[in-house]
Amino acid sequence: MELNICHLYPDVLNLYGDGGNIITLTQRLRWRGIEAKVTRAPIGSPVSLAGADLVFIGGGQDFEQQVLLEDLHRGRDREIKAAIEDGIPFLTICGGYQMLGAYYETYDGQRCDFIGALDLYTVGSQTRMIGNYKFQCTPEAGGSVIVGFENHSGKTRLGSGVRPLGKVLAGFGNNGEDGTEGAHYKNVFGSYSHGPMLPKNPAFADLLLSTALERKYGKAELSPLDDRAELAAHDEMADRI
Numbered sequence: 001m002e003l004n005i006c007h008l009y010p011d012v013l014n015l016y017g018d019g020g021n022i023i024t025l026t027q028r029l030r031w032r033g034i035e036a037k038v039t040r041a042p043i044g045s046p047v048s049l050a051g052a053d054l055v056f057i058g059g060g061q062d063f064e065q066q067v068l069l070e071d072l073h074r075g076r077d078r079e080i081k082a083a084i085e086d087g088i089p090f091l092t093i094c095g096g097y098q099m100l101g102a103y104y105e106t107y108d109g110q111r112c113d114f115i116g117a118l119d120l121y122t123v124g125s126q127t128r129m130i131g132n133y134k135f136q137c138t139p140e141a142g143g144s145v146i147v148g149f150e151n152h153s154g155k156t157r158l159g160s161g162v163r164p165l166g167k168v169l170a171g172f173g174n175n176g177e178d179g180t181e182g183a184h185y186k187n188v189f190g191s192y193s194h195g196p197m198l199p200k201n202p203a204f205a206d207l208l209l210s211t212a213l214e215r216k217y218g219k220a221e222l223s224p225l226d227d228r229a230e231l232a233a234h235d236e237m238a239d240r241i
């Protein structure tokens, strides 16, 4: 068995250790004897998403989000939408999560038209939503408690076409107002959780891997790993936050 993981826009969307999510995914596969191939697709890359079994997009500040717009609208937008509709699993963080929505309007009125793959939009606010935070995933997203770090001024509002990824237990999440965090649509998981997200949240990492393996091979039984160190880090942060 083998999974092809595509890291989209690693050159511009990669904040607060987001790249660690790729290390976590590949290592958890290798520990189980499953091959992992990582392809980087920076701005201008001809790499197609069609061969990917899992796509990761990290976060970036407003500037980086503006820098990638031209490339996005040269065809990546249609390709990402097609991959999502085809059920390819995505993990997208903060700026990369916002990018799948309809648009991001910064606090000073600059508008980034994004791709509208997910029914959500983001508007910048004067409040910077920053700090360690935690949330509980919905049952459809595995139900685990995620600990992470958020830093965004954008407030994301979900439309009726997507479900939240979870419910905020401490911190801000999507907008600091409605208690929702992230978005879940088909096999796409969007979240504000930097940190990186996956090392301290092994149950969620395995949910992504089993989703990708099931889609590719029809079934996926992931053998259990010794997660004592990961869970100790998770529990320590969950207690502190």
Ligand code: GLN
Binding pocket: 015, 058, 059, 060, 061, 062, 065, 093, 094, 095, 096, 098, 151, 152, 153, 154, 155
């Ligand atoms: N620029 C976005 C915001 O501040 C995203 C920031 C990020 O990816 N950390 O809302």
